[in-house]
Amino acid sequence: MAADVTALSDIDEREIQVFVEAVSRYFSQITGQKAEIRAAFLTNNERALPVFEFTGMIKISGDYYGAIYFSTDRFLLSRLLQIMNEPRHGEEHLLDAVGEIANTLAGNARQHFGEMMEVSVPLTMDGKESKNLKGLRDRPYVIMVRWKQYEASVIIDIKRKK
Amino acid sequence: MAETSTTRLILRKYRAIIIAVTIFAICDIGVMGTNFYSSFQIAESAVSINLSGRQRMLSQRTTKALLLLQDDIGRGAGVVNGDIASLNELRFVVPLFNETLRGFRDGATVRGGDLRPVFLVQVETPASEDFVRETYEIWEPYLEKLRPLFLRTDGTVKIDYVENEKVNYANSFNEAELAAAVTYARENNLKILNLMNDLTTDLETVADQRAVRLRIIQLVGLTIALFNVIYTLFKSISDLVRGDRELTKARKETTEILSTVKEGLFLIDREHKLGSQFSESLSTVLRRNVEPEMPFLPILKSMVPQAVYDNTRDYIELLFGDRVKESLVADLNPLNEVEVEDNLGVKRYLNFNFNRVLEGGAISHLLVTVQDVTERVSLERQLDEAKDRSRKEVEVLLNLLQKEPEMLHQFFNTTKGVLEQINERLRNDDSTQEGRMHLLAFIMRAIHGIKGEAAALGAEMFESYAHGFEQELSVMRDRGEVRGEDFVRITVLLDGFYERLTSLSGIITRSAAKAKDHTPSAVSVEEQTELSFKENIEPLIRRIAADSGRDVSVVFDIADIGSLPKRIVRELNSIAIQLVRNAVKHGIETPQEREAHGKPRQGLIQIACHASDATADQYEFFVRDDGCGISVARIREKLVSSGQMTEEQAKRLSAKELIMKIFEPGFSTASEADRDAGRGVGMDVISEKVLKINGRLVLDSKVGEFTEFRVLFEA
Numbered sequence: 001m002a003a004d005v006t007a008l009s010d011i012d013e014r015e016i017q018v019f020v021e022a023v024s025r026y027f028s029q030i031t032g033q034k035a036e037i038r039a040a041f042l043t044n045n046e047r048a049l050p051v052f053e054f055t056g057m058i059k060i061s062g063d064y065y066g067a068i069y070f071s072t073d074r075f076l077l078s079r080l081l082q083i084m085n086e087p088r089h090g091e092e093h094l095l096d097a098v099g100e101i102a103n104t105l106a107g108n109a110r111q112h113f114g115e116m117m118e119v120s121v122p123l124t125m126d127g128k129e130s131k132n133l134k135g136l137r138d139r140p141y142v143i144m145v146r147w148k149q150y151e152a153s154v155i156i157d158i159k160r161k162k
Numbered sequence: 163m164a165e166t167s168t169t170r171l172i173l174r175k176y177r178a179i180i181i182a183v184t185i186f187a188i189c190d191i192g193v194m195g196t197n198f199y200s201s202f203q204i205a206e207s208a209v210s211i212n213l214s215g216r217q218r219m220l221s222q223r224t225t226k227a228l229l230l231l232q233d234d235i236g237r238g239a240g241v242v243n244g245d246i247a248s249l250n251e252l253r254f255v256v257p258l259f260n261e262t263l264r265g266f267r268d269g270a271t272v273r274g275g276d277l278r279p280v281f282l283v284q285v286e287t288p289a290s291e292d293f294v295r296e297t298y299e300i301w302e303p304y305l306e307k308l309r310p311l312f313l314r315t316d317g318t319v320k321i322d323y324v325e326n327e328k329v330n331y332a333n334s335f336n337e338a339e340l341a342a343a344v345t346y347a348r349e350n351n352l353k354i355l356n357l358m359n360d361l362t363t364d365l366e367t368v369a370d371q372r373a374v375r376l377r378i379i380q381l382v383g384l385t386i387a388l389f390n391v392i393y394t395l396f397k398s399i400s401d402l403v404r405g406d407r408e409l410t411k412a413r414k415e416t417t418e419i420l421s422t423v424k425e426g427l428f429l430i431d432r433e434h435k436l437g438s439q440f441s442e443s444l445s446t447v448l449r450r451n452v453e454p455e456m457p458f459l460p461i462l463k464s465m466v467p468q469a470v471y472d473n474t475r476d477y478i479e480l481l482f483g484d485r486v487k488e489s490l491v492a493d494l495n496p497l498n499e500v501e502v503e504d505n506l507g508v509k510r511y512l513n514f515n516f517n518r519v520l521e522g523g524a525i526s527h528l529l530v531t532v533q534d535v536t537e538r539v540s541l542e543r544q545l546d547e548a549k550d551r552s553r554k555e556v557e558v559l560l561n562l563l564q565k566e567p568e569m570l571h572q573f574f575n576t577t578k579g580v581l582e583q584i585n586e587r588l589r590n591d592d593s594t595q596e597g598r599m600h601l602l603a604f605i606m607r608a609i610h611g612i613k614g615e616a617a618a619l620g621a622e623m624f625e626s627y628a629h630g631f632e633q634e635l636s637v638m639r640d641r642g643e644v645r646g647e648d649f650v651r652i653t654v655l656l657d658g659f660y661e662r663l664t665s666l667s668g669i670i671t672r673s674a675a676k677a678k679d680h681t682p683s684a685v686s687v688e689e690q691t692e693l694s695f696k697e698n699i700e701p702l703i704r705r706i707a708a709d710s711g712r713d714v715s716v717v718f719d720i721a722d723i724g725s726l727p728k729r730i731v732r733e734l735n736s737i738a739i740q741l742v743r744n745a746v747k748h749g750i751e752t753p754q755e756r757e758a759h760g761k762p763r764q765g766l767i768q769i770a771c772h773a774s775d776a777t778a779d780q781y782e783f784f785v786r787d788d789g790c791g792i793s794v795a796r797i798r799e800k801l802v803s804s805g806q807m808t809e810e811q812a813k814r815l816s817a818k819e820l821i822m823k824i825f826e827p828g829f830s831t832a833s834e835a836d837r838d839a840g841r842g843v844g845m846d847v848i849s850e851k852v853l854k855i856n857g858r859l860v861l862d863s864k865v866g867e868f869t870e871f872r873v874l875f876e877a
Contacts, residue, residue, distance in 0.1 A: 012654070013650055013651055013654045014508060014509070016650055016654070017647065017650065018508070020647075020650065036646050037645075037646025037647055037649060037650065038591070038593050038646065039588060039589065039591040039593065039646075039649055040588065040646075040649035040650045040652070040653040041585050041588040041589040041649075041653060042585050042653055042656060042657055042660070063537075112508065114446075116537065138660070138664070139657055139660060141650075141653055141654075141657070142589075143649075143650060143653075146593075
């Protein structure tokens with residue numbers, strides 16, 4: 001009997017990998033060290049999205065709709081700014097840093113999906129603003145990535161138009 | 163044939179210019195011909211005018227010579243030897259005048275100005291003819307009177323001049339004869355002079371007319387030629403300008419088309435090189451940088467597997483050869499909806515179409531169209547999947563609607579619970595490799611459990627999905643390493659499972675609504691539990707037996723099961739599912755094998771559950787088959803062949819230790835994995851379930867006779 005494991009869900013593993021790889025590549029280009037997938041799970045939409053203190057988001061429209069998030073804490077962002085020779089580590093700069101990673105996601109999405117996906121400019125949020133973020137899918141994908149000893153997450157919450 | 167049509171095309175296109183050039187050539191030849199002819203005539207006229215002028219002079223010289231001769235003779239000059247200048251002069255000029263006059267009348271070769279022979283044409287105009295005739299009328303009597311001067315010693319008279327003729331004149335004329343000639347000359351000298359004058363004038367007029375005619379012809383011819391050149395020039399330039407404009411326009415349109423079309427469009431020649439122009443989208447569609455004149459095959463080679471590449475090369479050769487019809491080989495196109503992989507490893511589907519381009523009847527190029535059909539292909543696949551899913555959902559629905567709502571609900575809750583557990587474990591993964599392997603083993607057990615439950619429920623959709631899920635997990639397990647991206651795969655599979663479960667919840671609601679309409683059952687709760695248990699297990703045994711070519715009957719003795727707590731019944735159910743699966747697949751032999759061993763063709767499975775001790779709530783549940791039993795030798799062999807142990811290590815294990823191996827994750831004696839056996843997870847699941855109810859598992863088996871699994875537990 002043929003194995004029937006085609007994901008019923010409207011998004012594909014490869015689509016998820018595009019975003020995760022974009023993040024991974026960003027870290028390896030900026031810091032010379034890749035970010036690796038530590039874990040992946042589904043979150044329940046009845047709860048708020050599991051985000052860290054700083055979150056960058058890109059909105060998706062077109063054939064797909066929803067949003068992609070990159071979220072992490074201040075320690076990772078500070079370390080990143082340090083590597084980039086940015087001496088200022090204020091709230092604002094941390095938000096800029098998370099925004100830039102979201103921008104990388106946007107760039108990759110545009111390049112990869114072309115006309116199928118319209119991608120917004122990145123939006124950034126601090127902990128207060130992202131506290132009650134709700135997903136669009138029943139079970140958004142959460143991919144935990146690790147860079148050095150730091151943690152971050154990529155949340156894929158997009159649907160394909162029927 | 164093709165060449166003729168090309169020639170015809172060129173003739174039509176350049177007709178105006180060809181006609182103009184032809185007219186020019188005709189004019190030119192006409193003018194040249196006329197010129198040539200007229201120059202002859204003018205030369206003839208010049209001779210005539212010249213000689214007619216000479217006639218005037220000759221007539222005067224004749225008269226003068228006559229008078230001088232008369233004078234010479236009167237003064238007593240001797241005539242005997244004839245050596246008198248005037249007489250010699252007469253003998254020279256008279257023949258010359260005479261032959262020239264004859265030439266004017268009849269057309270003849272005469273001595274010209276330098277006394278060399280020249281052809282004098284007959285006069286043409288009536289006036290000239292009259293002048294010549296009148297001159298003759300005077301000249302002939304004149305010549306008669308001059309004859310005595312030309313008398314030769316032999317008695318003949320010849321006026322005509324003959325070259326190199328030695329003439330001996332008689333010189334016998336007398337004074338009277340001379341006087342008569344002189345008299346005649348005096349009378350007519352002026353008349354002859356006038357007539358020759360008139361002839362000259364008339365000849366000059368004719369020559370003038372000829373010259374004028376020639377000039378007119380030349381003028382007309384040259385004017386026509388000039389107009390022709392102007393016309394040709396104008397026509398050619400305007401054609402060129404128009405052609406250039408059309409070419410520019412066409413080029414602009416081509417460029418516009420090539421920059422606008424979404425498809426990749428390009429030409430390849432016989433050397434498989436790209437043309438100089440191609441659509442701008444080509445690079446985008448191919449996701450490769452494309453340059454004019456680039457060889458096509460290396461581009462393709464980097465995109466498709468070797469076999470597809472080889473086939474395409476042959477296909478292109480086939481199209482360039484003109485033996486086969488394009489439409490007949492279209493189906494052979496290996497690049498029809500071909501899967502390609504770009505640098506990032508992302509798979510897409512491209513559609514390449516090849517069309518022959520003919521030039522003068524021969525295949526010069528192939529026009530290649532490339533489209534990115536990923537969206538279409540994936541939509542088609544999604545549609546197929548959706549259809550398949552709908553079909554399976556209907557199957558599930560039909561199957562499940564016949565089940566008790568309670569059972570469905572139980573399956574839904576159990577499965578959902580298991581999925582939640584998996585997700586929770588994924589969320590809390592400790593990211594050590596060892597932890598991940600444990601997590602993987604846990605997920606495999608969980609999914610295997612769901613597979614069994616789904617099979618028992620007849621929910622094929624869930625069973626096959628769980629089977630595929632397990633297959634993917636076993637790949638990771640066999641690799642001995644769980645990678646970060648494996649988690650993404652597992653999560654996607656998990657999400658798929660959730661979605662299937664969501665579709666089931668709708669069915670449960672409908673099924674529950676249906677159940678409400680039914681009149682309450684007359685059977686007791688205990689009897690109901692017993693019935694459900696049988697309904698769960700019996701069809702599963704039948705299906706597995708049918709799938710694996712076994713003939714099996716089953717006997718239940720489970721009256722006591724109704725009095726057990728639901729929690730325990732659920733676990734026993736799961737245990738029974740795994741055990742009967744093993745019993746059919748690994749225990750019961752095929753009917754042929756059974757016959758060969760002197761057993762009945764039909765195998766027997768007994769399932770029983772009863773209190774073993776009426777006072778202490780001790781129960782036992784067993785599944786027994788009369789199959790081949792557990793062979794220690796087979797377990798040992800399997801351990802060695804799968805590389806888990808060396809032959810030495812396996813030999814050292816006791817029979818009990820060997821049998822215990824079947825409860826370890828990943829052990830299976832089935833040679834190929836299918837949905838009913840082979841992953842080595844079943845026994846693993848049983849151990850886990852037995853633990854859950856704080857039970858003990860006892861195994862009894864005899865090779866060639868039976869296998870019995872006994873679960874001892876407390877209710």
